[in-house]
Amino acid sequence: MRTRMTNIILTPGATGESHITFIPNAEVQIDGNLIVYAGSAAHAPRFEADETIDGAGCLCMPGLVNLHTHTPMTYLRSAGADLALDDWLNKAIFPLEKQWDEDLIRSATDLGCMEMLRFGTTSFNDMYFHTGIMAEALRDNGMRATLGHGIVDFDESCADMVEGVAMAEKWNHACDDRIRFSLAPHSEGATTPVLLRKVAQTAKQLNVRIHIHVSETDFDLQGCLRRRGLTPPAYLEQLGVLDVPVIAAHCVWFSDADIEIFRRHGCVIAHNPVSNLKLASGVAPISKMLAAGCHVALGTDGVASNNNLNLWEELKLMPMLQKGVTLNPTVVSPAQTLAAATVEGARAMGYDHLGLLEKGYLADLILLDLNVPNMLPAIDLESNLIYAAQGSDVRLTMVNGKVLYRDGKFTTLNREGLLQKARDGAETMRRRMEASGAARL
Ligand SMILES: [Zn+2]
Numbered sequence: 001m002r003t004r005m006t007n008i009i010l011t012p013g014a015t016g017e018s019h020i021t022f023i024p025n026a027e028v029q030i031d032g033n034l035i036v037y038a039g040s041a042a043h044a045p046r047f048e049a050d051e052t053i054d055g056a057g058c059l060c061m062p063g064l065v066n067l068h069t070h071t072p073m074t075y076l077r078s079a080g081a082d083l084a085l086d087d088w089l090n091k092a093i094f095p096l097e098k099q100w101d102e103d104l105i106r107s108a109t110d111l112g113c114m115e116m117l118r119f120g121t122t123s124f125n126d127m128y129f130h131t132g133i134m135a136e137a138l139r140d141n142g143m144r145a146t147l148g149h150g151i152v153d154f155d156e157s158c159a160d161m162v163e164g165v166a167m168a169e170k171w172n173h174a175c176d177d178r179i180r181f182s183l184a185p186h187s188e189g190a191t192t193p194v195l196l197r198k199v200a201q202t203a204k205q206l207n208v209r210i211h212i213h214v215s216e217t218d219f220d221l222q223g224c225l226r227r228r229g230l231t232p233p234a235y236l237e238q239l240g241v242l243d244v245p246v247i248a249a250h251c252v253w254f255s256d257a258d259i260e261i262f263r264r265h266g267c268v269i270a271h272n273p274v275s276n277l278k279l280a281s282g283v284a285p286i287s288k289m290l291a292a293g294c295h296v297a298l299g300t301d302g303v304a305s306n307n308n309l310n311l312w313e314e315l316k317l318m319p320m321l322q323k324g325v326t327l328n329p330t331v332v333s334p335a336q337t338l339a340a341a342t343v344e345g346a347r348a349m350g351y352d353h354l355g356l357l358e359k360g361y362l363a364d365l366i367l368l369d370l371n372v373p374n375m376l377p378a379i380d381l382e383s384n385l386i387y388a389a390q391g392s393d394v395r396l397t398m399v400n401g402k403v404l405y406r407d408g409k410f411t412t413l414n415r416e417g418l419l420q421k422a423r424d425g426a427e428t429m430r431r432r433m434e435a436s437g438a439a440r441l
Contacts (some may be wrong), residue, residue, distance in 0.1 A: 001050050001401060003030040003363075008055035009370065011385075012038060013062040013342050013356040014335040016290075020382045028060055030363040033176065033401035038357040053403075058367040058395055059385070062355050063122025064311045065345030068211075068249040068270035068299025070128045071112035071145075072105050075426045076304040085217060085279050093304055098436070099429040105130040107421040109137040114413050115309045117143065117405040119391030122364035122398070125247060125270070125299070125349055127184040127211050131164075135171045138179050141412045142404050144364060146349045147171070148184025148211045153195045161185075161199060168206055178400055180208070180349060182247070187213040188224050188232050196239045203244040209350060210241060215258070216250035217281045233258040233267075242267060247348050249299060251289070252282040259285070259292050268295040268348035271340065273317040275301030287322040287331040296336075297345035310391040315341050319386065334386045367396040 010026035029037040029047045037044055080092025116124060123144035128134065131147045138145050149164035161183065168181035183203045185191045191199075203210050215221050215232045228235045233254070236242050242265040249270045251262070262269065271284055289296055298314040300306050318340060319332040343355030353361045370378060374388050397405040404411055 001032065002048065003398075003401065003403075004028070004047055004049035004052045005030075005055050005060055005367070006041065006052060008058055008060040008367070009381075010038060010357065011059060011061045011338075012358055014338040015343055015356070016333075016336045016339045018333060018335060020335050020338055020385065022059075022381055026060070028357060028365070030398075030401050033363055035357060035359060035361045035363050035365075037359060053367075053396070055367050055396075057369060057371040059370055059381075060357065060365060060367055061385075062342040062357055063364040063366050063397060063399065064120050064341050065297065065349070065355060066116060066121050066124040066299055066309065066311050067247060067268070067297040067345040067348055068272055068301055069112075069124050069126055069309065070302035070304075071124065071126050071134065071309075072100070072108040072128055072130070073302035073304045074112040074115065074309070075104065075108040075422065075429060076302070077307050077426075079304055085219070085281070088279070088305075095433050095436070096429055099432040100130065102130065102133050104425045104429065105133045106137055107418060107425055109134045110141060110413055111418050111422050112303070112309055113137065113141050113143050114410060114415065114418055116311075117397045117399075117410065117413075118394065119310045119312065120366040120368065120394035120397055121309065121311055122366070123346070123349070123354070125182070125211060125345070127186070131167045131181070132170070135167070135174065135179055139175050142178070142399055142402055144178045144399055146180040146182050146209065146211070148182035151183070151185040151195065151199065152190045153185070153192065154190075156192055156194050158195060158198060161195065161202065165202060165206065168208055172206070172208060176400060182209040182211040184211040187216070187220065188228070188235060189220060193228075193239055196236070196241055200240045200244055209245045209247055209348075211247045212236075212241075212249070214248040214251050215253040216276075217279075218253050221253040231255065231258050233261040237261050237265065245348075245350065249301070250276065250281070250284065252276055252284045254285055254289070256288070259289055259294060262289070263292050263294050266295065268297055268344065270299040270345075270348075271296055271318060272299045272301040272314070273321055274313050275305040277317075278307070279305050283321050283325055286318060287326055287328075290332065290336060295344055295348065296340050297348050298340045299345075311341060312389060312391040315389075316387055334382045337386050363398060363401040365398050366394050369393045369395050
């Protein structure tokens with residue numbers, strides 16, 4: 001399939017330079033799953049397209065990358081609202097999570113993918129259970145994702161890791177390399193040193209990333225100091241975990257020494273500002289991390305603590321929070337923010353040619369409507385993009401050269417069927433939980 005996007009304003013994306021570039025009267029040419037041209041229409045080479053998409057009035061930009069989520073948790077949306085973290089997990093989330101079956105995981109995953117596509121997210125990095133079912137959903141719905149089977153292990157049985165390895169061996173690089181796998185030990189507090197050493201060795205052998213929660217709350221930090229005598233980054237470094245490419249979610253409670261450890265190892269920080277605020281975990285020192293040269297990308301975290309998969313909220317909050325905390329309005333630039341929502345996440349998942357719209361890059365892109373009240377006037381398009389745009393302004397979402405969402409319609413997902421399943425499925429889980437004797441929420 002050869003596709004041409006015409007009449008667009010183009011941003012190739014940003015790698016963290018001082019400004020975002022916009023090219024008016026631009027064109028993008030896509031052959032199969034690759035971009036073969038992205039630039040001014042006046043300089044575009046001849047190109048015979050099977051389909052031409054008129055993007056008049058739209059900004060064509062890289063698709064968003066959600067670097068930390070737990071997609072099937074869509075069915076736990078608003079469960080245990082406003083409880084403190086401990087009660088939220090033990091009284092709301094864990095009892096509901098015991099009620100999953102394969103059909104529910106599948107439809108909850110598809111619901112999450114539908115929500116992400118509708119808001120312009122083209123790929124995501126996930127940690128959850130039942131990853132084989134999730135991979136089947138991705139195979140069919142066309143999204144790009146890295147999945148990691150969550151490893152919770154106190155007895156050193158390594159049962160979760162064995163399952164995670166089996167899934168990685170089966171699915172890593174499947175479906176034209178849209179599906180990748182990581183190893184995903186939940187956190188320092190949910191594992192042992194023996195397990196984490198084994199995860200590091202195995203990740204090296206399999207050549208996969210490690211995806212882990214790090215220093216999400218002060219409770220996590222204090223627990224690690226008590227149990228290990230070290231901060232979580234120092235502990236992970238000592239065990240050799242940071243010798244493997246690591247995606248570390250949250251990193252809220254970081255000292256300057258922790259930031260230096262992460263910089264030295266090139267770890268990627270998956271920043272989840274909405275979730276951190278909702279669960280009252282704190283504000284990660286993102287401006288310090290960026291100034292130190294750390295890699296920062298954005299994530300929503302699971303829907304249960306967000307409560308949606310609309311990454312535009314994180315795009316706005318990331319610089320906003322740093323301005324508020326540092327009292328410096330220039331502390332995080334729009335370009336750094338856009339990079340965190342796109343190319344930094346793509347590279348964190350190991351894709352060298354993803355997250356920018358340039359020749360030779362994978363065709364994961366979106367069209368954002370600029371002809372809406374909240375985007376006019378366009379005196380400063382860069383600022384509009386970060387602070388004024390809404391997820392609902394996304395008109396089209398393309399992954400790997402295929403249009404998966406356009407003007408309210410999904411090409412691989414049954415919208416009405418999935419919405420009904422969401423109503424029924426969440427109710428089924430709630431009924432089962434109550435029948436099992438757990439307290440009513
Ligand atoms: Zn998480």
